[in-house]
Amino acid sequence: MKTELSRRELLKAGGALIVSFNLFPSLDLFAGEAQAPGMPDPTQLDSWIAVAKDGTVTVFTSKVELGTGIKTALAQIAAEELDVPLGRVRIDMGDTDKTIDQATTSGSRTIERAGPQIRQAAAAARKELLRLASERLGAPADKLAVKDGVVSVAGSPSKRVTYAQLVGGKRFYKTIQAEGKLGEMKLAQDVKPKDPKEYEIVGKSIERVDVPPKTTGEAVYVHDVRIPGMLHGRVVRPPVVNSAPSSIDESSIKDISGVVKVVREGAFVGVVAKTEWAAIKAARNLKVNWSKPAFQLPADREQLDKYLTTNKSFTTLKQVEKGDPAAAIDKAGKRYEAVFRWPFQMHGMIGPSCAVADVRGNKATVWSGCQGPFRTRASIASLLKIPEDNVRVVYHEASGSYGRLSNDDGAEDAALLSRAVGAPVRVQWMRHDEHGWEPKGPAQLQKVRAAAADGKIVAWEFVDYSLPWTVAATMTLLASQQIGLTTKIPGQGNGNQGGGEIYAFDNTNVRAEEIPWMKPEANPLRTSNLRAPGQLSRCFASETLLSEIAADLGVDPIELRLRYLAADKRASDALKVAAGQAKWEWHRQPAANSAAAVAKGRGVAMTRRAGGYAAAIADVEVERATGKVAVKRITLSHDCGLMVNPDGVKNQVEGNIVQGVSRALYEEVAFDATGVTSLDWVSYPILRFPEVPELEVALIDRREVAPLGAGELSTVPIPAAIANAIFDATGARLRDVPFTPQRVLAALKAAKAA
Amino acid sequence: MAKFTLKVNGKSHVVDVDPEMPLLYALRNDLRLNGPKFGCGLAQCGACAVLVDGKAIRSCSLEVKDLGGRAVTTLEGLGTVKNPHPLQKAFMEEQALQCGYCINGFIIGAKALLDSNPKPTDAEIKEALEGNLCRCATHTRILRAVKRASGQAV
Numbered sequence: 001m002k003t004e005l006s007r008r009e010l011l012k013a014g015g016a017l018i019v020s021f022n023l024f025p026s027l028d029l030f031a032g033e034a035q036a037p038g039m040p041d042p043t044q045l046d047s048w049i050a051v052a053k054d055g056t057v058t059v060f061t062s063k064v065e066l067g068t069g070i071k072t073a074l075a076q077i078a079a080e081e082l083d084v085p086l087g088r089v090r091i092d093m094g095d096t097d098k099t100i101d102q103a104t105t106s107g108s109r110t111i112e113r114a115g116p117q118i119r120q121a122a123a124a125a126r127k128e129l130l131r132l133a134s135e136r137l138g139a140p141a142d143k144l145a146v147k148d149g150v151v152s153v154a155g156s157p158s159k160r161v162t163y164a165q166l167v168g169g170k171r172f173y174k175t176i177q178a179e180g181k182l183g184e185m186k187l188a189q190d191v192k193p194k195d196p197k198e199y200e201i202v203g204k205s206i207e208r209v210d211v212p213p214k215t216t217g218e219a220v221y222v223h224d225v226r227i228p229g230m231l232h233g234r235v236v237r238p239p240v241v242n243s244a245p246s247s248i249d250e251s252s253i254k255d256i257s258g259v260v261k262v263v264r265e266g267a268f269v270g271v272v273a274k275t276e277w278a279a280i281k282a283a284r285n286l287k288v289n290w291s292k293p294a295f296q297l298p299a300d301r302e303q304l305d306k307y308l309t310t311n312k313s314f315t316t317l318k319q320v321e322k323g324d325p326a327a328a329i330d331k332a333g334k335r336y337e338a339v340f341r342w343p344f345q346m347h348g349m350i351g352p353s354c355a356v357a358d359v360r361g362n363k364a365t366v367w368s369g370c371q372g373p374f375r376t377r378a379s380i381a382s383l384l385k386i387p388e389d390n391v392r393v394v395y396h397e398a399s400g401s402y403g404r405l406s407n408d409d410g411a412e413d414a415a416l417l418s419r420a421v422g423a424p425v426r427v428q429w430m431r432h433d434e435h436g437w438e439p440k441g442p443a444q445l446q447k448v449r450a451a452a453a454d455g456k457i458v459a460w461e462f463v464d465y466s467l468p469w470t471v472a473a474t475m476t477l478l479a480s481q482q483i484g485l486t487t488k489i490p491g492q493g494n495g496n497q498g499g500g501e502i503y504a505f506d507n508t509n510v511r512a513e514e515i516p517w518m519k520p521e522a523n524p525l526r527t528s529n530l531r532a533p534g535q536l537s538r539c540f541a542s543e544t545l546l547s548e549i550a551a552d553l554g555v556d557p558i559e560l561r562l563r564y565l566a567a568d569k570r571a572s573d574a575l576k577v578a579a580g581q582a583k584w585e586w587h588r589q590p591a592a593n594s595a596a597a598v599a600k601g602r603g604v605a606m607t608r609r610a611g612g613y614a615a616a617i618a619d620v621e622v623e624r625a626t627g628k629v630a631v632k633r634i635t636l637s638h639d640c641g642l643m644v645n646p647d648g649v650k651n652q653v654e655g656n657i658v659q660g661v662s663r664a665l666y667e668e669v670a671f672d673a674t675g676v677t678s679l680d681w682v683s684y685p686i687l688r689f690p691e692v693p694e695l696e697v698a699l700i701d702r703r704e705v706a707p708l709g710a711g712e713l714s715t716v717p718i719p720a721a722i723a724n725a726i727f728d729a730t731g732a733r734l735r736d737v738p739f740t741p742q743r744v745l746a747a748l749k750a751a752k753a754a
Numbered sequence: 755m756a757k758f759t760l761k762v763n764g765k766s767h768v769v770d771v772d773p774e775m776p777l778l779y780a781l782r783n784d785l786r787l788n789g790p791k792f793g794c795g796l797a798q799c800g801a802c803a804v805l806v807d808g809k810a811i812r813s814c815s816l817e818v819k820d821l822g823g824r825a826v827t828t829l830e831g832l833g834t835v836k837n838p839h840p841l842q843k844a845f846m847e848e849q850a851l852q853c854g855y856c857i858n859g860f861i862i863g864a865k866a867l868l869d870s871n872p873k874p875t876d877a878e879i880k881e882a883l884e885g886n887l888c889r890c891a892t893h894t895r896i897l898r899a900v901k902r903a904s905g906q907a908v
Contacts, residue, residue: 067853067890207849214854215842215861217789217829224788257755276783277775280795350793350801350889351855400853400890431794651849651892658891681798681887689880692893 042100042178042185045128046171048121049078055149055164057082057089059122062102062373063114064094065210067400068711069648070110072208074118076644080201081122081193082129083146084163094373094395103183104372104473106406106529108610108709111644113183115707124176124188132166196642196703203703205647210397222369222396223354223428230356231260232276233417233427234283236269237437240674242294242522244482245269252287262286263420267522268482270413272421280430295519299673305341308445308465313513317496323507325449328459332451336549341736342444342537344669346684347530351399352434353410357417358424362386364415369398370408375473379408380415383480402659403529404438407471412479432679437478440669440676441530442467442494442517446541450505455553457564462499464512464538468492471528481521490516491527498538498716500546502571502608503564512538524676525669531656532712535609536663536719540737543605543720547589548733556586557604557724570613573700574637575606578615581698582635590731598623603724605717612640612713613700616657618721619693622729627744631661631722635696638714641705652710653697660718662687665738758818762787763831773819778802780818781828789829789858793887800859800886804828810859810866829858832865841865844903845896852890859886864900873904 040047040060050058059078065071075089082089092098102114126146133151134141143154152160162168176188196202213219238244244267253259253271258278263270269288273279298304329335356367357380364384370376373393381388398405414427429437444466451459468491471477475487491514499510512534517527550557558579565571578584584604591601599622606615619633634657643649666685670677678684723734732747760767760777762785769784776795781787781804790813793801797812804813805827833839838846841861851857860883867874867882874882879900888896898908 067851067855069852207846211849211851211854212835212838212846214851214857215829215845216832216834216838217787217858218835219854220788221791221855223791224782226786275779277772277779281772348889349855350799350853350887351791352793397853399855402889428792431796431798647849651852651895654894655852655891658893659889662891680796681794686887686889687891689883689886689893689897690877692880692891692897695894 040098040100042187043175045121045124045174045176047100048118049125051163051167053164053169055088055162055168057084058092059089059118060092060099061114061118062094062096062099063110064105064371064373064395065397066105066371067397068652069208069645071210072206073111073644073648074115075209076201076206077115077119078122080199081119082126082149084149086201086206088149094393096373096377096391096393101182101374102185104375104406106371106403108711108713109183110709112610112706112708115644117185117187119193120187120189120191121176123191123193124174125172127191128172128174129163129166133161136161136166202644203642204645206645208648220396221351222356222367222398223351225356225367225396225426227356227358227424230424230426231272231274231421232279233270233272233414233425234279235413235427235429235433236271236283236286236288237433238267238290238522240290240293241297241524242519243267243290243292245288246291247289249287253282253285256281256285261421263417265416266483268416268479270417272417272425293674296673297523297525297671297675301341304443305445308443308467308515311515314490314516315493315514317493317512317514319496319499319510319512320501320508325459325461325507325509328507329449329451329461332453332458334452334552336450336545336552338448338545338735340446340448340537340541340544342540343667343737344440344443344525344671345530345663345667346435346440346669346678347402347404347438348684348686349399349401349404349434352429352431354398354426354428355408355411355414356424356426357411357414359384359415359418363390365392365394366411366415367394367396368408368411369396369405370411371401371405375406376408376411379477379480380411382485383412383415384419402531403533407439407477407528409437409478412477416479416483435679435684436524436676439469439471439526439528442469442527442534444494444534444537446538448541448545450545450549452549452553455555457505457549459507460500460503460505460509462510462542464496464499464534465515466494466512466534467517467527468494468514469528470517470523470526478522478526486521494534497609498535498542498607500542502568503561504567505564525671531659532609532716535607535716536660537737539605539607539716540719540723543717544723544733547603547724547727551589551727554588558584559586561606570639571606571608574613574615574639577637577698577700578604578617578635581637581696582617584617589728591728594730597625599729601725601727601729603721603726603728605720605724607713607716609713609716610708612708614638614714614717616717616721618718618725620722620725620729622726622744624730624748627741627748629665629722629726629739629744630691631665631693633694633696634661634718634721635698636714637698637700638710639700639702640708640710640713642703642707643699643701644707646699649699649710650697653714654695656712656715657695657718658687658692660715661693661722663738664719664722668738758821760785760821760826761823762826763828769818771818774817776814777804777816777818777821777826778813781813787828787830791855791858793856799856800863801856803859803862805862805866808866808869810863829861832861841868841899841903844899848895848899848902850895850899851892856886856888860888860896864903868900868904873906874900
């Protein structure tokens with residue numbers, strides 16, 4: 001199965017290093033019946049599914065494979081519903097001329113939202129195929145059975161017809177119901193899909209179709225797209241915030257052969273050359289006199305905290321409002337209060353932004369690795385001031401992006417450079433461009449207060465002060481801003497889950513205050529959605545304070561949590577499964593060995609995100625003399641409903657955990673008043689192989705719950721679990737992420753003094 | 755510009771390039787080999803690794819003029835989907851990647867390791883691949899894949 005699909009993938013993309021420009025790419029599927037160009041119609045079954053003459057089923061989707069395995073999972077869903085072998089299903093992803101906009105691939109929502117859309121389209125196709133078979137075979141549809149794409153009459157197995165014989169190479173011409181838009185779109189609600197109890201393909205650990213060519217160099221990433229006549233571009237960004245070129249000395253690159261053009265538009269500067277190396281050298285050597293920064297950023301964390309806590313929010317994202325926590329805290333016997341800080345962090349794509357654009361007159365084609373092809377289409381149309389229908393975005397996989405490519409800066413750069421030279425241009429950011437100018441995960445600060453009386457938590461007040469995303473849908477990207485296009489809204493909220501809202505305390509207030517970021521224009525500390533936006537930080541704050549309360553009350557932190565989760569069985573189960581898997585045994589915290597040179601400890605944390613649950617238990621060792629933390633093992637339970645591909649889920653969960661360890665221990669964007677100073681992997685270290693903990697993942701099988709995503713949930717509780725384990729080991733409380741040796745030493749000192 | 759003969763994956767190719775151009779661009783753009791990837795251009799991440807005379811080298815930081823006559827092997831030179839190298843097969847079987855952008859460097863690094871140390875311990879594998887960054891963080895699967903390829907129990 002795997003090989004067949006892979007070969008097809010290769011035929012589609014890998015065999016041809018030159019990507020041809022074909023206005024009617026689906027023509028071959030329909031045996032001469034040309035598919036109408038332009039935006040397909042969601043009410044037409046043909047917009048979603050096509051059966052080729054050889055019986056291959058193609059599913060069209062605007063959702064894209066980001067390395068998370070959805071190409072395989074969506075194929076499983078379609079194959080299951082259609083009763084065809086998985087190897088006969090191919091997925092055509094992310095081409096704006098061939099697919100319906102099902103929303104940007106983000107927020108771990110593909111399986112939850114696009115899954116049912118594709119399931120229903122496939123169910124509608126199956127129903128139509130059975131109707132056609134019924135006519136052809138002269139038997140009522142309820143007497144027909146389907147196996148491997150062959151329809152036969154019950155009791156007369158010789159009466160049979162294949163899907164290919166029914167519609168192979170032809171269109172369905174079938175209208176289906178389609179209500180709503182994007183991720184909310186409901187398709188063919190009048191068609192009953194299979195009962196999950198009958199699933200044979202969904203629910204199985206299938207090897208991912210995208211994996212084999214990625215191990216051999218045969219996969220074609222967007223970085224590998226080559227168009228005839230293609231030139232190479234590089235951008236030249238200002239070294240400081242919101243700066244524009246006052247002059248450019250083109251003679252500085254006159255000795256570099258192959259330079260085609262120096263492009264300047266407003267504050268945007270780039271070079272185009274015949275070869276990639278010439279473009280790199282030209283961008284490096286081009287002498288640009290930049291204006292002084294138009295404004296100053298907060299110069300350090302202290303100034304940033306002041307900024308976050310003294311500026312008025314533009315919106316409050318309320319999560320829970322129950323009772324009167326402030327009054328209850330005033331009255332209660334035991335009070336708890338802490339401030340937690342989270343730094344700017346990077347998405348940190350290993351392969352920097354890259355795109356190819358071909359702008360001709362008022363039309364443009366963009367080859368991109370973006371998460372939202374339709375969002376890129378809109379931004380390119382706005383940038384070039386041409387109609388959206390004149391822009392086609394063709395998707396190829398990029399480097400894993402974790403939210404970064406929701407906002408396709410590279411495509412805009414390529415489009416501006418292509419327009420300037422009238423030829424296709426490939427742009428790839430250098431490492432300093434990506435580290436310096438990728439939109440960062442926002443910095444956050446939480447103030448948390450709680451109170452206990454008679455061993456019971458009676459009040460909980462949780463306020464998250466977060467920068468919003470200054471780069472999001474309907475907001476302008478970097479190149480747009482540099483040529484003078486402005487954003488009209490202050491930003492999009494960084495989320496509000498993870499502040500303790502899952503616990504049924506009597507008096508609770510959980511909310512997030514979104515503090516508008518100063519001058520969103522061309523700011524290296526621009527911000528956007530980074531995997532599980534804002535929730536690692538909120539979960540770190542809430543779950544740390546909760547464990548602190550448990551320690552103070554002398555209660556097992558798992559037992560304490562369970563007391564307030566009684567109404568939520570899935571939450572309780574997640575916690576119990578993790579505890580069982582880790583052989584959790586409570587002792588009064590901190591642990592008795594806390595004076596040892598290498599102190600050992602365990603900590604627990606849990607979360608709910610977008611309907612899924614995860615609980616983590618961390619085992620750590622802290623070297624007292626140096627403050628160095630080693631995470632030895634993470635045990636994690638994971639409930640994301642029915643799992644379409646359990647090993648695919650497990651792969652996601654493992655990666656999420658280890659990325660969470662990296663963000664907890666090492667990651668913090670360094671900056672000063674003029675810009676970002678973390679410009680490479682030395683100044684922004686991430687976790688390396690010897691630091692990877694042992695992983696123990698317990699997947700909770702919930703066939704009765706509709707499938708949810710697995711792309712974000714399990715990274716959320718990791719920093720909190722590690723912080724709680726450090727407390728258990730040493731008695732030191734960490735309030736600031738990342739847990740650098742310096743911070744741990746300071747916390748150890750503070751714990752000793754207390 | 756100057757002409758150089760590059761021995762890559764068992765074949766000789768003549769390229770006419772700036773002698774100071776890093777090997778990576780000759781491989782990707784002149785020879786159209788997509789296995790080695792640009793990650794940082796600073797020899798910090800490993801995505802561009804190739805084998806030069808059997809050693810894992812960062813091709814983003816090795817100038818063409820400094821290659822001499824040494825033989826280069828890229829990911830493509832190890833095997834194909836139809837006929838994969840045991841390491842590539844093990845990475846498939848362990849599903850040891852997500853986006854796969856960095857995986858070239860891990861397979862090339864593992865090849866160099868196994869050629870000099872056919873049965874490495876877990877610690878030796880981790881140490882050998884310490885200079886390779888993986889942001890999707892599939893390290894535990896990569897570890898299993900390298901062990902599997904070396905014929906050890908996983």
